[in-house]
Amino acid sequence: MFSKIMVPVDLVHKDTLQKALDVAGDMARLYDATIDVVSVGGELPSQLGHNPHEFGDRLQGFAEELREKYGVTVKADPLMAHDPAVETTSELLKGIEKIGADLVIMASHEPGFFEHIFSSHGGYIAQHAKVSVFVVR
Numbered sequence: 001m002f003s004k005i006m007v008p009v010d011l012v013h014k015d016t017l018q019k020a021l022d023v024a025g026d027m028a029r030l031y032d033a034t035i036d037v038v039s040v041g042g043e044l045p046s047q048l049g050h051n052p053h054e055f056g057d058r059l060q061g062f063a064e065e066l067r068e069k070y071g072v073t074v075k076a077d078p079l080m081a082h083d084p085a086v087e088t089t090s091e092l093l094k095g096i097e098k099i100g101a102d103l104v105i106m107a108s109h110e111p112g113f114f115e116h117i118f119s120s121h122g123g124y125i126a127q128h129a130k131v132s133v134f135v136v137r
Contacts, residue, residue, distance in 0.1 A: 001031050002027065002031045002033050002102050002103040002132075003031065003032075003033050003034070003102060004033060004034055004036060004099065004100055004101045004102055004103070005024055005027060005028055005033050005034070005035045005036070005101065005102075005103045005104075005105055006035075006036050006038055006077075006095065006096055006099060006101035006103070006104045006105075007020065007021065007024045007035055007036070007037050007038070007104075007105050007106065008037075008038050008039065008040075008092050008095075008104070008106045008121070008125075009037050009038070009039050009059075009062065010039065011039060011058060011059065011062060014062070016107060017107045019107065019136050019137075020105055020106055020107035020136040021066065021070075023105055023134065023136050024070075024105045025066070025069065025070030025072060027103070027105065027134075028070065028072040028073075029070065029071065029072055033072070033103075034072065034073040034074070034075065035066065035070075035072060035073070035074045035075070036074075036075045036076075036077050036099045036101065037059065037062060037063050037066065037074060037075070037076055037077065038077045038078070038079055038092065038095045038099070039055075039059050039078055039079065040079045040080075040081050040084045040087065040088045040091045040092065041055040041056075041078055041079070041080055041081070041084060042080065042081060042082065042083065042084045043080065043082065052078065052080055055078055056076065056078040059076040059077075059078050060076040062076070063075060063076035077095065077098075077099055079091045079092070079094070079095050088121060089121050089124050089125065092121065092125055093125065093128060093129060096129055096130070096131060101131055102131050102132070103131060103132045103133075103134065104125060104129060104131060104132070104133045104134070105133075105134045105136065106121070106122050106125065106133070106134075106135060106136070107122070107135075107136050107137075108121070108122030108123070108135045108136065108137055122135040123135070
């Protein structure tokens with residue numbers, strides 16, 4: 001049913017991703033699918049790396065941890081943006097096309113007042129992606 005699962009991750013908040021990662025690991029095993037973990041980084045230094053190369057290395061390390069934990073093929077796909085705070089959602093939509101994902105599994109927080117006015121990343125992706133999206137709370 002699914003062959004390529006994209007899982008957007010924010011490594012700063014990776015402690016909040018466990019349920020979504022477990023769902024992705026289970027789905028990948030069930031359908032013999034691969035997982036592409038994607039994260040949007042910037043050109044400027046951040047807590048995830050001093051440069052895009054370090055950011056990519058950190059994401060690659062995370063992908064290797066997931067590969068060992070779930071026993072499935074996991075690939076790291078760092079996406080770079082000039083302003084990640086503003087461009088994350090649009091870069092994730094481009095990432096779906098770039099990697100050829102047929103399912104997106106992403107973590108999302110419980111909606112609050114702010115989400116009645118503006119969509120969260122997960123909500124926006126679910127509304128606008130051309131593929132199936134599984135939002136895990």
